[in-house]
Amino acid sequence: MDEYKGDTREGKYQLIIADGITRELLDILPNRYKNAIKDYLQKHGQQIEVVIMDMSPAFKATVQKALGKPIIVADRFHFCRYIYCGLDRVRRRVQQNFHDYDRKNERQLKWAAFPAHTTLEMYNLNEQQTLSQKQLKQLSELTWIDQLYNLVLLGPAGVGKTHLATALGIKAVHQGYQVMFITMEELIRHLKAEEFTRKAQIRMKRIRAANLVIIDDLMFMAMDQREANLFFHLINDLHDKASIILTSNKGPSEWGDLLGDQGITTAILDRILHRVEVIQFQGEDNHRMKNRTSIFKEESVQN
Numbered sequence: 224m225d226e227y228k229g230d231t232r233e234g235k236y237q238l239i240i241a242d243g244i245t246r247e248l249l250d251i252l253p254n255r256y257k258n259a260i261k262d263y264l265q266k267h268g269q270q271i272e273v274v275i276m277d278m279s280p281a282f283k284a285t286v287q288k289a290l291g292k293p294i295i296v297a298d299r300f301h302f303c304r305y306i307y308c309g310l311d312r313v314r315r316r317v318q319q320n321f322h323d324y325d326r327k328n329e330r331q332l333k334w335a336a337f338p339a340h341t342t343l344e345m346y347n348l349n350e351q352q353t354l355s356q357k358q359l360k361q362l363s364e365l366t367w368i369d370q371l372y373n374l375v376l377l378g379p380a381g382v383g384k385t386h387l388a389t390a391l392g393i394k395a396v397h398q399g400y401q402v403m404f405i406t407m408e409e410l411i412r413h414l415k416a417e418e419f420t421r422k423a424q425i426r427m428k429r430i431r432a433a434n435l436v437i438i439d440d441l442m443f444m445a446m447d448q449r450e451a452n453l454f455f456h457l458i459n460d461l462h463d464k465a466s467i468i469l470t471s472n473k474g475p476s477e478w479g480d481l482l483g484d485q486g487i488t489t490a491i492l493d494r495i496l497h498r499v500e501v502i503q504f505q506g507e508d509n510h511r512m513k514n515r516t517s518i519f520k521e522e523s524v525q526n
Contacts, residue, residue: 225276257285264289328396334429335392335402338439343390351383353504365395367466368435373495374468375475378504384470388437391468400434407440414453431460441471442481451482455491462494469495 225239238252238260250267252259260282264271268290276283343363348356367374374391376384392402405413405426416423430436446454461467473481475496479488 255282257282260285261289331396331401332393335396335404337389337392337404338385339389340393341386341389343394346383346387346390351504353378353502354387362391363394365391365398365400367500368395368400371463371466371498373466373497373499375495375499375501376468376470376504377472377474377501379472382504384504385439388439388468388470392435392437395435401429401432402435402437403430403433404437404439405430407438407442408444410438410457411446411450411454414457415450427457430457433465435466435468436461437468437470439470441469442473442478445481446483448483451484451487454482455487458491458494462497467495 225241236255238255239248240250240252240263241248250263252263264286271290274286274290276286343359346359348354348359354362362374374388376388378384389404392404395402403426410430413423413426417427458467475492478492479485482488482491
């Protein structure tokens with residue numbers, strides 16, 4: 224829509240209306256009075272989606288009022304700029320959402336304190352006979368976290384318990400869960416220091432707020448009465464609020480000896496084993512030995 228200087232009796236200017244895509248002439252109004260524009264658009268503008276015009280804001284307001292629906296009214300010069308700005312706003316919003324998600328993931332991974340960035344794709348099923356491909360896939364779907372199931376990974380050192388626990392934890396972070404990883408030794412140290420140090424308070428607060436808590440090397444060492452009580456209270460806090468992954472080289476039947484109190488042991492087992500999947504890794508070849516780096520070449524050393 225544009226004005227054209229003419230010599231009609233009705234006004235000094237005529238108004239040209241054309242197709243914005245094909246530029247085909249549609250009509251010429253004998254004047255550019257706002258009432259004339261309004262009457263024309265109310266009669267012929269039902270199918271109009273976008274109006275491009277090089278006229279004052281008052282005329283643009285008239286067009287919008289006449290059409291009575293959301294519509295872009297822009298002059299020719301600024302039309303492309305408006306389209307660009309609209310697309311740029313969309314790009315910025317998508318980029319911001321991506322960056323927010325990426326920053327949140329990065330922050331959650333840092334807080335989780337994983338010992339290494341191991342993934343499920345790096346987990347080699349051929350190196351152990353405990354889990355099938357189907358079972359690993361089921362674990363990787365993480366539905367057990369929503370169902371508040373616990374996992375207990377048992378077996379000797381070096382069979383991949385910590386690798387699997389870490390990989391599941393990292394996958395959970397990427398799926399939006401809050402995850403915390405901590406060794407048993409470090410956990411006991413933080414529980415004892417929680418009353419006194421800010422660092423321990425922050426760490427334990429995050430552990431209690433997590434959706435998944437991974438405790439590595441459970442029962443690695445014997446506990447005294449106070450330590451056993453602190454550990455029980457933490458398990459009680461997490462019960463029915465979060466899933467727990469425990470790794471240990473000792474079975475539940477041996478935990479009582481290390482906790483030193485059969486009553487506390489029974490209470491802990493009741494809460495952990497209420498909803499649990501116990502995965503017993505057999506004495507498969509130690510993956511650390513298989514994947515070690517040697518200073519010797521492949522050829523054997525001859526005397």
